[in-house]
Amino acid sequence: MSEEKNNFQETALNQSPFMRACRREPVPYTPIWLMRQAGRYMPEYREVRARTGFLEMCKTPELATEVTVTAAERLGVDAAIIFADILLILEPMGIDLEFAKGEGPVIHNPVRVAQDVTRLREVEDIQSLDYVFEAIRQTRRALKPDLPLIGFSGAPFTLASYMIEGGGSKNYIHTKRLMYGDSGAWHAMMSLISRALIKYLNAQIAAGAQAVQLFDSWVGCLSPDDYREYVLPHTREVIAAVTQGTPVLHFGTGTAALLELMREAGGDVIGIDWRVDLADAWQRLGDVAVMGNFDPVQLFTNPDFIRAQAKKILDRANNRNGHIFNLGHGILPETPVDNVLALIDLVHELSQR
Amino acid sequence: MSEEKNNFQETALNQSPFMRACRREPVPYTPIWLMRQAGRYMPEYREVRARTGFLEMCKTPELATEVTVTAAERLGVDAAIIFADILLILEPMGIDLEFAKGEGPVIHNPVRVAQDVTRLREVEDIQSLDYVFEAIRQTRRALKPDLPLIGFSGAPFTLASYMIEGGGSKNYIHTKRLMYGDSGAWHAMMSLISRALIKYLNAQIAAGAQAVQLFDSWVGCLSPDDYREYVLPHTREVIAAVTQGTPVLHFGTGTAALLELMREAGGDVIGIDWRVDLADAWQRLGDVAVMGNFDPVQLFTNPDFIRAQAKKILDRANNRNGHIFNLGHGILPETPVDNVLALIDLVHELSQR
Numbered sequence: 001m002s003e004e005k006n007n008f009q010e011t012a013l014n015q016s017p018f019m020r021a022c023r024r025e026p027v028p029y030t031p032i033w034l035m036r037q038a039g040r041y042m043p044e045y046r047e048v049r050a051r052t053g054f055l056e057m058c059k060t061p062e063l064a065t066e067v068t069v070t071a072a073e074r075l076g077v078d079a080a081i082i083f084a085d086i087l088l089i090l091e092p093m094g095i096d097l098e099f100a101k102g103e104g105p106v107i108h109n110p111v112r113v114a115q116d117v118t119r120l121r122e123v124e125d126i127q128s129l130d131y132v133f134e135a136i137r138q139t140r141r142a143l144k145p146d147l148p149l150i151g152f153s154g155a156p157f158t159l160a161s162y163m164i165e166g167g168g169s170k171n172y173i174h175t176k177r178l179m180y181g182d183s184g185a186w187h188a189m190m191s192l193i194s195r196a197l198i199k200y201l202n203a204q205i206a207a208g209a210q211a212v213q214l215f216d217s218w219v220g221c222l223s224p225d226d227y228r229e230y231v232l233p234h235t236r237e238v239i240a241a242v243t244q245g246t247p248v249l250h251f252g253t254g255t256a257a258l259l260e261l262m263r264e265a266g267g268d269v270i271g272i273d274w275r276v277d278l279a280d281a282w283q284r285l286g287d288v289a290v291m292g293n294f295d296p297v298q299l300f301t302n303p304d305f306i307r308a309q310a311k312k313i314l315d316r317a318n319n320r321n322g323h324i325f326n327l328g329h330g331i332l333p334e335t336p337v338d339n340v341l342a343l344i345d346l347v348h349e350l351s352q353r
Numbered sequence: 354m355s356e357e358k359n360n361f362q363e364t365a366l367n368q369s370p371f372m373r374a375c376r377r378e379p380v381p382y383t384p385i386w387l388m389r390q391a392g393r394y395m396p397e398y399r400e401v402r403a404r405t406g407f408l409e410m411c412k413t414p415e416l417a418t419e420v421t422v423t424a425a426e427r428l429g430v431d432a433a434i435i436f437a438d439i440l441l442i443l444e445p446m447g448i449d450l451e452f453a454k455g456e457g458p459v460i461h462n463p464v465r466v467a468q469d470v471t472r473l474r475e476v477e478d479i480q481s482l483d484y485v486f487e488a489i490r491q492t493r494r495a496l497k498p499d500l501p502l503i504g505f506s507g508a509p510f511t512l513a514s515y516m517i518e519g520g521g522s523k524n525y526i527h528t529k530r531l532m533y534g535d536s537g538a539w540h541a542m543m544s545l546i547s548r549a550l551i552k553y554l555n556a557q558i559a560a561g562a563q564a565v566q567l568f569d570s571w572v573g574c575l576s577p578d579d580y581r582e583y584v585l586p587h588t589r590e591v592i593a594a595v596t597q598g599t600p601v602l603h604f605g606t607g608t609a610a611l612l613e614l615m616r617e618a619g620g621d622v623i624g625i626d627w628r629v630d631l632a633d634a635w636q637r638l639g640d641v642a643v644m645g646n647f648d649p650v651q652l653f654t655n656p657d658f659i660r661a662q663a664k665k666i667l668d669r670a671n672n673r674n675g676h677i678f679n680l681g682h683g684i685l686p687e688t689p690v691d692n693v694l695a696l697i698d699l700v701h702e703l704s705q706r
Contacts, residue, residue, distance in 0.1 A: 171649075171650060171685060172650065173650050173653060173685065173687070176648070176650040176651070176653070177650070177653050177654070180650075180651060180653075180654045180658055181653075181654060181655075181658075220607075220628065221628075222628070223627045223628055223629075223630075223648060224628075224629070224630050225630070225665070226648075254573075254607060254628070256609035256610040256628075257609040257628050257629045257630065257633075274576045275573065275574075275575070275576055275577075275607070275609075275610050276576075276577070276610045277576075277577050277578070277610065280610075295529070295576060295579075296524075297524060297525065297526050297529040297530070297533075298529070298533060300526060300529070300530050300533075300534075301530070301533045301534060302534075305533055305534075312578070332524060332526065334526070
């Protein structure tokens with residue numbers, strides 16, 4: 001690309017509604033994208049997925065590009081998010097990652113005691129994840145020049161809890177046992193993860209991502225005290241080290257009592273789930289952009305119901321600068337595509353300034 | 354029992370630290386009991402359970418009495434809670450309840466659509482649950498005369514969600530589909546449950562329970578708006594109809610954004626989990642007693658750690674009248690008994706006025 005063309009694209013991207021909202025600048029309408037927008041609910045995705053394992057898809061830049069771009073174009077959202085998994089950074093740390101059919105991630109060598117922590121590998125060379133960066137490069141070339149692309153990873157706590165539990169968890173017993181029982185090993189592990197994340201997110205930005213999101217999906221199992229002591233310093237370290245000028249989206253679920261602390265940890269945009277009132281949450285958060293709040297299960301209803309719910313959220317945001325529409329968690333696999341399309345159109349229509 | 358003896362016992366019960374705390378009167382020390390205090394973590398319980406199915410235990414007053422009394426005496430807690438299950442009220446409504454080994458409750462004929470709701474039975478005669486009342490009568494006779502006994506049930510939302518999902522759930526898709534999709538059927542179902550609950554709780558009180566608890570264990574999956582519209586009127590109806598003078602304990606988890614609404618629904622004591630700071634929560638709740646807040650996973654640590662955590666909670670309660678110490682959810686099956694005993698002793702020791 002010529003330098004002139006390059007500058008032109010940079011301006012177009014920077015002035016897109018999504019990027020403007022991340023910086024809390026006025027927008028012509030409320031930008032929307034949806035977590036897991038390239039996912040099993042979408043026939044185009046299922047078709048690719050039918051031929052390929054989940055991890056293989058992540059590791060094949062052409063396929064990751066295809067599903068990322070297809071979803072963004074089909075939906076007409078205001079940002080694309082690279083097709084990848086929040087756990088990919090665990091592999092170069094020495095974790096055996098598998099995605100069992102219909103079961104989500106399984107880790108065969110979980111970290112349980114302090115000694116397991118010492119066996120984790122420092123991620124010296126982030127290039128083992130070049131498949132992610134290559135997917136970002138290819139996707140950036142394939143996307144419309146003014147459509148921002150989001151890179152992402154799991155946040156330190158959510159990564160640590162997967163590593164320790166070996167998969168999903170109900171009560172996080174193993175995680176908390178290590179955290180409470182050996183805080184030295186815990187902090188060493190969180191630091192190691194954080195150092196890897198800084199490299200990983202910045203390499204995604206260097207490859208062409210306009211923003212990066214940290215998914216702290218399971219942090220809602222913690223008390224405010226535990227978040228402050230065991231999580232906040234690490235998440236803050238990661239966010240502070242992200243390349244200047246690139247917005248960071250900081251997302252969690254079940255965080256109704258953690259919002260001020262998440263804000264303290266950092267991020268230009270705080271992602272909230274549906275369990276809080278958006279107006280209350282934003283008041284508590286203060287001068288930061290806000291994303292989320294639509295219950296993904298409400299996409300199982302019908303366009304009239306969806307319109308009423310979307311309107312309620314937009315009313316509460318009240319055209320305040322820095323609102324990005326999104327779900328409170330990822331799109332669920334059985335979600336009707338037509339309802340997803342309806343939500344996106346409705347948000348654009350109802351939020352015209 | 355002679356009338357004199359009876360009056361003597363009533364006074365002793367009414368003046369117990371637990372009952373005084375429910376009424377927010379001064380207490381000599383902070384009363385403590387633990388949700389699921391008669392449970393799998395305890396060898397005495399496992400021994401009875403090894404010979405008998407879970408539901409059979411609930412339905413055999415002698416066994417329910419044995420595990421209730423044994424747990425209360427072994428632990429030295431300030432209240433006993435009758436051994437039963439939050440779902441027992443579903444059976445007379447026409448629901449087939451089974452407790453599959455290690456899987457929790459399974460309902461083979463879940464309610465999914467409006468027509469299923471019309472097939473639910475109105476609970477005309479609560480005496481089909483006489484095994485619960487008989488267990489309460491026997492337990493009341495077997496317990497120390499000044500030790501209060503708590504009756505309980507699931508709250509309307511948690512019962513409805515079990516009936517609809519057919520068991521535990523991650524996303525409550527079926528529940529919310531019915532709730533959003535057919536609010537008439539939803540409210541009819543919640544009303545039917547509420548009418549049954551009023552009879553059930555009052556019959557437990559008539560049989561000898563000094564207080565009753567509503568477990569709204571899964572209500573934290575809802576937004577404040579949804580709680581207000583779909584849950585609050587029903588829970589309020591139940592609580593308002595509980596026999597005057599009997600304290601109602603109103604408990605939920607994941608309720609950080611629902612506390613004011615739960616308060617509005619009613620209850621003399623509001624149960625909170627560990628995801629909120631107790632001082633913040635109590636300030637928001639206002640003039641009501643408060644119970645809970647200790648993370649059950651912290652019982653996997655050691656007495657020193659447990660002491661520090663218990664002290665933190667007691668410091669935040671700051672000797673305010675109306676504090677009942679408890680966990681934020683039930684004791685987990687693998688919890689070391691010695692740590693449970695340590696917590697109870699520590700709370701008594703640290704909270705001496």
